[in-house]
Amino acid sequence: MGLLTDKVVLVNGGSQGVGAAVARAAARAGATVAVTGRRPEPGEALAAELTAAGAEVRYVRADLADAGQARGAVAEVVAAYGRVDCLVNSAGLTSRGTLLDTTPELFDAHIAVNLKGPFFAMQAAVADMVGRGAPGTIVNVVTSSAHGGQPFLAPYVAAKAGLAGLTRNAAHAHRWDRIRINGLNIGWTATEGEDATQRAFHDAGDDWRERAAEKLPMGRLGQPDEIADFVVLLLSDRSGVVTGSVIDWDQNVLGGLD
Structure with missing residues (x-):
């Protein structure tokens, strides 16, 4: 029996990066998995890969910046499988902007993807759980930068700090419904998205991962599969009664100074 046997897990932003790693880990743990993403190609490829390995996986096309699509993805999964037991919000926008040069349009884009989408996905998933009188679990992938x-x-940071606060608020509001909601403040992680970001905004070359690793205490970047295993634990009953926790999954210590 896997940690998520007989569970229906929806992974938003699950077609690449940390989300794809979570989808793979959840499938290995015995779950039925749905993944969302804006682009069909990687989402359908991941679903085909995991289906070929014997899992029940589907791709749901959705842009999480749109609240209607965020809620609609949950509705599609409920229509297909009868319920959503677990939700993971791992979609994220990491484009750059300072306090002085951020435009209203850039700010709104970050709020839409990093906060509004998770909010309304949680709204729909929790409504399904409460409507069925069933327990459930949610994990929000936040960031140590929060x-x-x-x-x-x-x-x-503004949007992700809001997501951290939302995680605690929703966990408090629905603890008597037996819905556990937690978050992970992940540190610097080696993903496809981070590779694109480093090249687009920081003139990084092919060796940026090695150069970054030299600056980190453990001598390496975080890995998506490591985060995914932690997420699966939080989604499962093995994490006990833990709710409302936003855990620092990082190799730097908050408040520590050299």
Whole structure:
């Protein structure tokens, strides 16, 4: 029996990066999995890969920046499988902007993807759980930068700090419904999206991962599969009664100074 046997898991932003790793880990743990993403190609490829390995996986096309599509993805999964037991919000926008140069349009884009989408996906998933009188679990992938972050991450930090607060608020509101909601403040992680970001905004070359690793205490970047295993644990009954926690999944220590 896997940790998520007989569970229906929806992974938003699940077609690549951390989300795809979570989808793979959830499938290995015995779950029925649905993944969302804006682009069909990677989503359908991941679904085909995991289906060929014996899992029940489907791709749902959705742009999480649109509240209607965020709620609609949950509705589609409920229509297909009768319920959503677990939700993971891992979609994220990491484009750069400081307090001084961020435009209203850039700010709104970050709020839409990093906060509004998760809010309305949670709304729909929790409504399904409460309507069935059933327990459930949610994990929001936040960021260690939610504690403050770099100056060039101003709109990202604003939105993700909101997601951390939302995680605690929703966990408190629905603890008597037996719905556990937690978050992960993940640190610097080696993903396809991070590779594109480093090249687009920081003139990074092919060796950026090695150069970054030299600056980190453990000598390497975080890996998506490591985060995914942690997410599966939080989604499962093995994490006990834990709710309302936003856990720092990072190799730097908040408040620690050299």
